[in-house]
Amino acid sequence: MKARDVKTNEDAILIINERNLTHVKVGIFDIDGVMRGKYMSKEKFISSLKSGFAFCDVVLGWDSKDQPYDNVSFTGWHTGYPDAPVRIIPESCRDIPFEDNMLLFMGEFTQKGAEICPRSLLKRVIKRSEEMGFDAFAALEYEFFMFEETPESVREKGFKNLKPLTPDWFGYSVLRNTVHADLYKQILDMSEKMDFPIEGLHTETGPGVLEAAIAVDGAESAADKGALFKTFMKVLAQRNGLMATFMAKWSTDCPGQSGHIHVSLRHRDGSGSAFYDPNKQHCMSKIQRHFLAGQQRLMPEFLCMIAPTINSYTRLIPGFWAPTDATWGVENRTTALRVIPGSEKSQRVEYRLGSADGNPYLTLSAALASGLYGIMNEWEPEAQVKGNSYDQEHPAYLKLATTLWDAAQRLKASKAARELFGDAFVDHFAASREWEEREYRKHVSDWEMDRYFEII
Structure with a gap:
């Protein structure tokens, strides 16, 4: 067997x-x-x-x-x-x-x-989706940096002057993936044997950074695959004398690391995609518009489930391929939500806010539950953003928190979060993020030492 x-x-x-x-x-x-x-x-x-x-x-x-x-x-x-x-x-x-x-x-x-339990939370969200008549599907993709380091060497170096697997910025490089073909083959083989198959694997922009797109599956299985991929990618790296990091941003000189979430709904009665309507603009059905509106409106309230670490917020700055407002656009990678028009099979939303450091069960729970809430309330999204979202003004309520503490307060105060996830989870998770912020406040950074030690 x-x-x-x-x-x-x-x-x-x-x-x-x-x-x-x-x-x-x-x-x-x-x-x-x-x-x-x-x-x-x-x-x-x-x-x-x-x-x-x-x-x-x-x-x-x-x-x-x-x-x-x-x-x-x-x-x-x-x-x-x-x-x-x-x-x-x-x-x-x-x-x-x-x-x-x-x-x-x-x-x-x-x-x-x-x-x-994060996995149990996602199962409750999926059950709600099924009760509404939908099967939820998702595909997760992760960017991660690889280093010629070990758990011992990074600590000996104080996590400074680390050596990336490859130098310079060289996205989609055939040169790099051919030189390191043995490593790529190990990654692809592992993904097949452990059943989180990778549809695409390539270098991203930055020294030693890769991106892996995991194949679409039902929402529960998709989260399992994302969580297992992150775990065993780190195992595989260390078995090769390397290290992989899924931090949201490890260097001020490099872009952050995303954990994008592609989501779609299909009717449980077998009538096909709930998002696709060839008679509507961008093939967006009424259900997809409501779903998108829910994701947009609740993104500021659910932010700490998507961006769960102190480090997450160093990524969410203009111009670094990460959104700062809950915006949406069609095939627009400067917005938080990217509608991807396609066929009956491929019509979907990409939740681009996600970063690589997120817990796959919680990020997918937030992305899916917020969309379902939009359908339940028949919300409509704000106007589509065209062009560079970073250069435009957006409604104040779409502004995302800039610290983990503030994001946790938004979750605690969210009536939608308590309805969708339950008081026990909301109180526990928000408290855990407040703890994370308090632990950070105990730390004196290199920046503070350099700025204040002599001069102030």
């Missing part, structure tokens, strides 16, 4: 027995989109398939540096960090190419943990 043929608990048991495995790997994605997990014995895994297993709930209550939040109610020192129930997802089974015959299974929190 092949790993991606596993659909049921019985299939999972069968493939483990066929491979004579004593252990399998189980992973869960936390609030920041980091995969946490462990090896589990065959006996424990088989038992857990039916009844679930317990995982310390601290992985929903700490940051990316394993520091516990001091401002959340779900878990903390006040609860003693108990175990929380997790279910194994048998159909998530994948081969791990680097480990002889080893299998990976994903899990997700249940019961109270499901209110916070």
Whole structure:
């Protein structure tokens, strides 16, 4: 049996027995989109398939540096960090190419943990879509920089003077991808074997930067594929003596790294695309216009789900291929939302605000839920932006926050977010972003030292 043929608990048991495995790997994605997990014995895994297993709930209550939040109610020192129930997802089974015959299974929190769990949140948004009569599809694409560094060397250098895989700016370079063909082949092979197939892989503009476009799939599977790609791209790089970063912006001299989200809806009754109407301008159906309007209007409120780190906001500046207002245009890459007219099959919206550091489950939840809310309320978008969006004035309510703290306040105050995502998630996630901002405020930057140490 092949790993991606596993659909049921019985299939999972069968493939483990066929491979004579004593252990399998189980992973869960936390609030920041980091995969946490462990090896589990065959006996424990088989038992857990039916009844679930317990995982310390601290992985929903700490940051990316394993520091516990001091401002959340779900878990903390006040609860003693108990175990929380997790279910194994048998159909998530994948081969791990680097480990002889080893299998990976994903899990997700249940019961109270499901209110916070990013994957469970996306499933609730998808359920809403289905109840409205739509199947949601998505494709994620990521830019990431590659360095000739190791986890040890970057720390020895203090994360300064890092050596990119390739020099200079050279987008869409056949020279670069041919010289490094062995690495590209490893990336493409891994993506096929682990079922996050890449439709396009090329150099982007900047030293050592690549862009990977993952093939379209149903929304839940698309998020799984994005999260797994980010995780195992870093694994593959380090196994080659390299490092990959998905920071939104690692250098003031280079463009930021995007995590664009392509979204479309299809009617569940089999009548085709909900976005495509050949009789309308740009082939935009009424449903697509409402969907677009929801994305536009709620983007400022959902921003911290899309731009979740301090570093995210260094990317959102004019002229660096990242939007600063919730604007839309047709085939316009200076706007936050890019309508892509096409056929019945390809008509879609590209949510260009997304950056590479986003948690795929949360970014897709925000992009999809906001669009659905626009349909529910029959909203209409603002006028289409033509030309360079950066050079134009836009309505004040479309202005995006410039700090993570301000973005978190917008999420906390959003009635739409609470209706779509639930109070438990909104309060927890907003608090986690406030924590991130407070941690940053403890830090004295090189810029401050250079500017103030002698002169002030």
